Amino acid sequence: MKVQRMDHVGVIVNDLPAAKAFFLELGLEVIREVDVEGEWVERIIGLTDVRETVVMLKVPGGEANLELVKFYMPLDEKGIQPSFANTLGIRHIAFAVEDIEGITAKLKNKGAKLFGEITNYKDMYKLCYVRGPEGIIVELAEKIEETEVQ
Known part of the structure; x- marks a missing residue:
């Protein structure tokens, strides 16, 4: 058993068009954009009534991808929380x-x-x-x- 490679990093966003435009401006390319819902995704992520849009982006020539996700259901009631470079957790x-x-x-x-x-x-x-x-x-x-x- 071993890790083979880093596949992707997922980022949950509220304004999907703005986030997508930012990373396209940086030079990433869209692999696919798809609406996701149903029991299969709910079983994976542990939420119910899931409805989301996923945009998968790639770095030209790179192996790891970036996944932008906009949840329409269920919503995060706390909204965007400001963070700094030293805030605990995945930061950048x-x-x-x-x-x-x-x-x-x-x-x-x-x-x-x-x-x-x-x-x-x-x-x-x-x-x-x-x-x-x-x-x-x-x-x-x-x-x-x-x-x-x-």
Whole structure:
């Protein structure tokens, strides 16, 4: 018995079009979008009267996918709870990128916010955290080539 690979990360959202647009802007691609309901999903996730839409996205050339889920039933009465980088639990999704400055500028034009600034980590990576729709936290990491450091 062993884990073979990471398949996907699921993110529950309220505004599916906004979340989908954010990740498409980041460069992910839609694999499929499907409405889900019925006893089979209820048995898997332990909820009743489930009605949801699932958008599965992929990173070009990557193996793991991102699943965005909008629940129409049952609803979460608490709504979106603000979180910070140090809040316990799963907190962010990290992507390796090219042209971190260009990507962050594009995302900021679409309403995303940088937590702080793009930072050079030991001349190995440029790193930053971006908050997207509904408080989704994304870490961007651009590998610094040795020629850039010299």
